[in-house]
Amino acid sequence: MDVKTLCLGVLSRGDASGYEIKKACEEGPFSHFQDASFGSIYPALAKLSAEKLVDCHQMSQEKRPDKKVYSITPSGRTALFETLLLPPAPDKVNSDFYFMTFFAQLMPTDVLRSILEKRITWYEGVVERMKDCNLAIRPPGERFTHGLGLAHYRAEITYLKENMDQLLDQIASEQSADAEIPQAPKTAAL
Amino acid sequence: MDVKTLCLGVLSRGDASGYEIKKACEEGPFSHFQDASFGSIYPALAKLSAEKLVDCHQMSQEKRPDKKVYSITPSGRTALFETLLLPPAPDKVNSDFYFMTFFAQLMPTDVLRSILEKRITWYEGVVERMKDCNLAIRPPGERFTHGLGLAHYRAEITYLKENMDQLLDQIASEQSADAEIPQAPKTAAL
DNA sequence: AGGGACATGTAATTAGTTACATGATTGT
DNA sequence: ACAATCATGTAACTAATTACATGTCCCT
Numbered sequence A, B: 001m002d003v004k005t006l007c008l009g010v011l012s013r014g015d016a017s018g019y020e021i022k023k024a025c026e027e028g029p030f031s032h033f034q035d036a037s038f039g040s041i042y043p044a045l046a047k048l049s050a051e052k053l054v055d056c057h058q059m060s061q062e063k064r065p066d067k068k069v070y071s072i073t074p075s076g077r078t079a080l081f082e083t084l085l086l087p088p089a090p091d092k093v094n095s096d097f098y099f100m101t102f103f104a105q106l107m108p109t110d111v112l113r114s115i116l117e118k119r120i121t122w123y124e125g126v127v128e129r130m131k132d133c134n135l136a137i138r139p140p141g142e143r144f145t146h147g148l149g150l151a152h153y154r155a156e157i158t159y160l161k162e163n164m165d166q167l168l169d170q171i172a173s174e175q176s177a178d179a180e181i182p183q184a185p186k187t188a189a190l
Numbered sequence C: 001a002g003g004g005a006c007a008t009g010t011a012a013t014t015a016g017t018t019a020c021a022t023g024a025t026t027g028t
Numbered sequence D: 001a002c003a004a005t006c007a008t009g010t011a012a013c014t015a016a017t018t019a020c021a022t023g024t025c026c027c028t
Helices: A003-012 A018-026 A038-050 A074-085 A096-102 A109-131 A140-178 B003-012 B018-026 B038-050 B074-085 B096-102 B109-132 B140-178
Strands: A054-059 A067-072 A092-094 B054-059 B067-072 B092-094
Touching (some): A003 A018, A003 A038, A003 A054, A003 B096, A038 A054, A038 A067, B003 B054, B038 B067, B096 B109, B109 B140
16 A cells, blocks of 8 residues: 555554654554555655645654654545555565575575574564564454454465475475486576 | 565576567566666666676577577576575665545545546556466475465455545545545644 | 664656567468 | 467666665663
């Protein structure tokens, strides 16, 4: 989703500064399917402000730098509703991890094993942190999306655990056989 | 993965033209986790050619335009191996669909239902097409990645089917209750 | 004294997409 | 006649990232 709509989405849940919006995308509830950097968030908030889709009030804090807290306006909410009515763009998954596993047979088994284990550990941590958050207070869409993410991560962990040893074995045996038959096919099979 | 490495990956499986590389990303085995347009593929192939990582030979065809068929060179294979040894960049999932389900309670239930049903139908089609491809002839990494993709899609389909009616019901009842309590929280809960 | 969290913002750069330009052949 | 598939390539554009600039407080 474009950064402007992402900001409107975060602000629809309550007031926030640019810094806090970044955190919501990094660690918060949006971290699993959205991303944005300061270099895109601050200009997006400035534009939303100019379009009167958000209000901004400066906040002086003791022992902390001043911050600008943004609130969504009624027209901002309308803009968010309207975006939600548009057919969603197809998901764009760009995964180096999948690319690597696809070419697993070209990799040394120790590097491959390390990558697979890191992925499992990472996702197990994600699942643990997700289980800890209090969903009771959240609206149904958030709970649903949360459960969908969990289902996805759990399925990936299960598959990786059940199949990684077999993959590693197959590659180890193919790589020793490769010494005898070092031929690549001349035309790609789709 | 950057388009140059993606091209090397496709060419490592056999010779191909720019047009065929595009097809591999659109319909072929890379379609689930990679994307690239002509505007990035053709310049990438030109650069790879200049760096001698691929060879190019013109092919005249009857009743078809000429095509340029690219082959990966030994140094191209080395470059691909080396990229595969680098730690993979974290996955970048940018999903409008997840964003929408997150804000499901802001959407009319009929629009939401239609989006959920389209997603299920789309993924069921993907799974059907994936089941049909002959994996016996493919290397272990490709089989593994294929199974991982299938596991993910099946988990998502299962979750959507098991939870969408409940979500729709919850939203329908909340929306009628909203008429009585029209208050938004003032500060976001992460 | 050095790093990390807090806090905002701009400028340079990158990496891609979309649209355009061209043109034959095949199917409806 | 019109769209789709095959086929390559460039130019304009977009949307983002990264690096830079600035500064405080807190912890080790």
